[in-house]
Amino acid sequence: MSEESEGELEARLPEGESFEPPESFVEQANVTDEAIYEEFEENWPDCWERAADLLDWEASYDQVLDDSDAPFYEWFVDGKLNASYNCLDRHVEDGRGDEVAIEWVGEPTEETRTYTYQELLDEVEEFAAALRDLGVEEDDVVTMYMPMIPELPVAMLACARIGAPHSVVFAGFSADALATRMNSAESEYLVTCDGYYRRGDPLDHKDKADEGLSGVEHGVDTVVVDRLGDELDHDLDDEQHDYDDLIDEHAGASVDPVTRDAEDMLFLMYTSGTTGKPKGVKHTTGGYLSYVSWTSHAVLDIKPEDTYWCSADIGWITGHSYIVYGPLALGTSTVMYEGTPDYPDKDRLWEIVEDYDVTQLYTAPTAIRAFMKWGEEYPAQHDLSSLRLLGTVGEPINPRAWKWYYKHIGDESCPVVDTWWQTETGGMMVTTLPGVNEMKPGSAGPPLPGISANVVDMSGDDVEPGEAGYLTVDKPWPGMLRTLYRNDERFIEEYWQEYSDEGTDEWVYFPEDGAKIDDDGYITVLGRVDDVINVSGHRLGTMEVESAIVGVEGVAEAAVVGGNHDIKGEAVYAYAITEDGYEGDDDLRERIVEGVEDAIGPIARPEEVIFSPELPKTRSGKIMRRLLEDIANGEELGNTSTLRNPEIVDDIAGKVGED
Numbered sequence: 001m002s003e004e005s006e007g008e009l010e011a012r013l014p015e016g017e018s019f020e021p022p023e024s025f026v027e028q029a030n031v032t033d034e035a036i037y038e039e040f041e042e043n044w045p046d047c048w049e050r051a052a053d054l055l056d057w058e059a060s061y062d063q064v065l066d067d068s069d070a071p072f073y074e075w076f077v078d079g080k081l082n083a084s085y086n087c088l089d090r091h092v093e094d095g096r097g098d099e100v101a102i103e104w105v106g107e108p109t110e111e112t113r114t115y116t117y118q119e120l121l122d123e124v125e126e127f128a129a130a131l132r133d134l135g136v137e138e139d140d141v142v143t144m145y146m147p148m149i150p151e152l153p154v155a156m157l158a159c160a161r162i163g164a165p166h167s168v169v170f171a172g173f174s175a176d177a178l179a180t181r182m183n184s185a186e187s188e189y190l191v192t193c194d195g196y197y198r199r200g201d202p203l204d205h206k207d208k209a210d211e212g213l214s215g216v217e218h219g220v221d222t223v224v225v226d227r228l229g230d231e232l233d234h235d236l237d238d239e240q241h242d243y244d245d246l247i248d249e250h251a252g253a254s255v256d257p258v259t260r261d262a263e264d265m266l267f268l269m270y271t272s273g274t275t276g277k278p279k280g281v282k283h284t285t286g287g288y289l290s291y292v293s294w295t296s297h298a299v300l301d302i303k304p305e306d307t308y309w310c311s312a313d314i315g316w317i318t319g320h321s322y323i324v325y326g327p328l329a330l331g332t333s334t335v336m337y338e339g340t341p342d343y344p345d346k347d348r349l350w351e352i353v354e355d356y357d358v359t360q361l362y363t364a365p366t367a368i369r370a371f372m373k374w375g376e377e378y379p380a381q382h383d384l385s386s387l388r389l390l391g392t393v394g395e396p397i398n399p400r401a402w403k404w405y406y407k408h409i410g411d412e413s414c415p416v417v418d419t420w421w422q423t424e425t426g427g428m429m430v431t432t433l434p435g436v437n438e439m440k441p442g443s444a445g446p447p448l449p450g451i452s453a454n455v456v457d458m459s460g461d462d463v464e465p466g467e468a469g470y471l472t473v474d475k476p477w478p479g480m481l482r483t484l485y486r487n488d489e490r491f492i493e494e495y496w497q498e499y500s501d502e503g504t505d506e507w508v509y510f511p512e513d514g515a516k517i518d519d520d521g522y523i524t525v526l527g528r529v530d531d532v533i534n535v536s537g538h539r540l541g542t543m544e545v546e547s548a549i550v551g552v553e554g555v556a557e558a559a560v561v562g563g564n565h566d567i568k569g570e571a572v573y574a575y576a577i578t579e580d581g582y583e584g585d586d587d588l589r590e591r592i593v594e595g596v597e598d599a600i601g602p603i604a605r606p607e608e609v610i611f612s613p614e615l616p617k618t619r620s621g622k623i624m625r626r627l628l629e630d631i632a633n634g635e636e637l638g639n640t641s642t643l644r645n646p647e648i649v650d651d652i653a654g655k656v657g658e659d
């Protein structure tokens, strides 16, 4: 974008200004009455029946919420349903089998695939039959290590159909990361593929999957999707099965959806926490599916006739909730794009919006900042008038990026929903309702109806409006995680211990984010307050990166912090101390970067590796991370007199940027 037009935009939309939802949007919105906030409050927890009513239940629940064993809450107690039935069969039974479920857009521009609801149901049944033949039983965890190809949602829904929880591992994660997750879940089944396209080139994926499998401690049956055809040859060993062969063998199969209890696990999703070990977040069938359907309806304004597009990867929670489960449960057409936004050119997303008449676009601030940098001429080449709503998720959005999105993508006629939530919350928690609330760029908005979120100080008391504090949620909600897989103790420690008063049985969920709240109840999320950093909307535990770095030969100690980054939001800054006899040179730097990529994946690649003879430590020996962050950000350094080794600070600061 040019300097001049950016200036004009800023002048027109000064900071702090708010925007009314466009009238044309409100006229047709799913939710328009602000009384909904009061209704939910007065009728809590029964208000959540409204979410459950969006689904078809085989047996109705007896109780909306059972909090007798808090914080192990149960929702829609004794209700019975199947997620795959709700996402597929019921739409076909309604005579909508010929309508589009998935519009898949491959990275190569000529490659697209359309699945109607009937076609998707057929393939899901065939693959469900194949999984059963391989030995998959109800409650067996099936791992998926796949990029954005249609067989991924097919496999997820096939698992849901037979009651086997899935655990999707982001395809960009390393072989080690796959092995850790499969071992942790004792998962004996893997669905993966030969490879996929990245910026025009075929990329091998199976090698990485095989390497991961070599680190799995038990036997695994693997299904391999042939995404690349002749582009990439691969061999299958005895426990590896070709996806197409399995589908052929089970052509026309019919598999009844199994009856699942509302509280039965739908899937597991691993996410980073403060320790080096990823957390297996458990989501359930009834509560999760109700919650993502409700938020897709109320916030994303999804209707069956829409062509809705969330540009996230299904390997993250956003893709689970808002590419697959929410949109399909509501019977809409959901777009899946395999590639990157700048291939073959920087207008690829806008071309897709135009070609498919996309009605809602849900993306991340990091992408919006990249679009801004590329310039408004790219969206300007396309007719984006089909868009009705825009959304963002994953990290705080700066008002400048918000306004750019609002103007250059939404033509000032689409509401923008800035949605705060987490892997653990299952769905959106804090955001405006687009047909109800005014929007304030940079501030996510009020908590959704029925969600009780507050901003508190360290002792749990509400902070004054405008002051920074900690975000908390003091009432449960249907989409919440139920526990950490096979680790109830860690579940309590990680999320409930900080602010709950166990004596009075008042349980408060702590998402580990900082926030401020305005007079009008709008919440601005300020980012993580634990040792987790957010790189391009992806959550990374600093400990995970540190343990990868100290695993590199020649490194004695490491500290990792997040530094500001124009596009990524935060970037990884790694400080390393060498072992005696090793030089902090380019060779070691390269080995460190490789070590991180091998242990986690390219997303964790350090922006800079800074060698130092020591790390700044307090007298009690704790690394002063805050100081390392200030150094990474080139900020003025505060008082260093509490350090055991203050002399080291200038030395390190001088090295930032040398890399």
Ligand code: PRX
Binding pocket: 271, 317, 318, 392, 393, 394, 395, 396, 397, 418, 419, 420, 421, 422, 423, 424, 444, 511, 512, 513, 525, 526, 527, 528, 534, 537, 538, 539
């Ligand atoms: O710090 C918050 C940030 O992303 C974290 C959750 O990351 P993850 O579990 O990977 O889920 C990302 C997609 C839901 C949060 O703790 N975050 C997410 N959305 C926002 C946000 N920060 C500010 N504003 C948001 N809209």
